[in-house]
Amino acid sequence: MSKLLLATNNPGKVEEIMEITHDWGVEILTPAQIGVHLEIKETGHTYAENAALKARAFAQAGRVLSMADDSGLEVDALDGKPGLYSARFSPLPGASDADRRAYLLEQLRSHARPWTACFRCVIAIVSPDGETRFAEGVCPGEIISEERGDNGFGYDPIFLLPDLGLTMAQLPMEVKNQLSHRARAVRAARQKLTEFRRN
Ligand code: IMP
Numbered sequence: 001m002s003k004l005l006l007a008t009n010n011p012g013k014v015e016e017i018m019e020i021t022h023d024w025g026v027e028i029l030t031p032a033q034i035g036v037h038l039e040i041k042e043t044g045h046t047y048a049e050n051a052a053l054k055a056r057a058f059a060q061a062g063r064v065l066s067m068a069d070d071s072g073l074e075v076d077a078l079d080g081k082p083g084l085y086s087a088r089f090s091p092l093p094g095a096s097d098a099d100r101r102a103y104l105l106e107q108l109r110s111h112a113r114p115w116t117a118c119f120r121c122v123i124a125i126v127s128p129d130g131e132t133r134f135a136e137g138v139c140p141g142e143i144i145s146e147e148r149g150d151n152g153f154g155y156d157p158i159f160l161l162p163d164l165g166l167t168m169a170q171l172p173m174e175v176k177n178q179l180s181h182r183a184r185a186v187r188a189a190r191q192k193l194t195e196f197r198r199n
Helices: 011-019 047-062 083-088 097-108 173-179 181-197
Strands: 003-006 027-029 067-073 113-128 133-142 157-161
Touching: 003 011, 003 047, 011 027, 011 173, 011 181, 047 067, 047 113, 067 083, 067 097, 067 181, 083 181, 097 133, 113 181, 133 181, 173 181
Parallel strands: 003 027, 003 067
Antiparallel strands: 067 113, 113 133, 133 157
């Protein structure tokens, strides 16, 4: 069975990706399992650059095919912000997810509704010799001003899926794993994996 290292130290992402890939016939490894400990700075100017930086570093350190993702929230009224900077979108030092949600809502207050938005995720798969493939997933929705739901993380409580009438934080994990940006990107990455195996 071929092996794929998840190039992330985020246990939430590991859990999500493990569930999505459980029937792929691929042995999924975590950095801890193979004794690789790396903290990669996200210095790229695009999601793809950041994802590739992480996947490349882990692929070299572990000598195994590695997959990393980078993601963010893009709000149309803010010209795509916070985007690449979603994790750092607050002027407060040591800001929490709740602080970032409050800051986003403050930025949106003067804009007309609906506040359409999307989550975007780009995955990079990199082999130990540097061969690289990308996959992308997008989940469209809308920002709402009141928080709903306790699941998920980040902007989930204010990200509404209009067709379902529920926020991302109101979805059980199995449902989020069907339709989230990360789930879509991971499923798109499956095809890319087969391209590596043919080479
Ligand atoms: P990264 O991909 O770990 O760099 O995540 C970037 C940031 O985007 C996170 O810290 C969150 O603020 C936001 N984000 C990414 N994916 C999600 C999600 O599934 N739900 C809520 N927020 C997310």
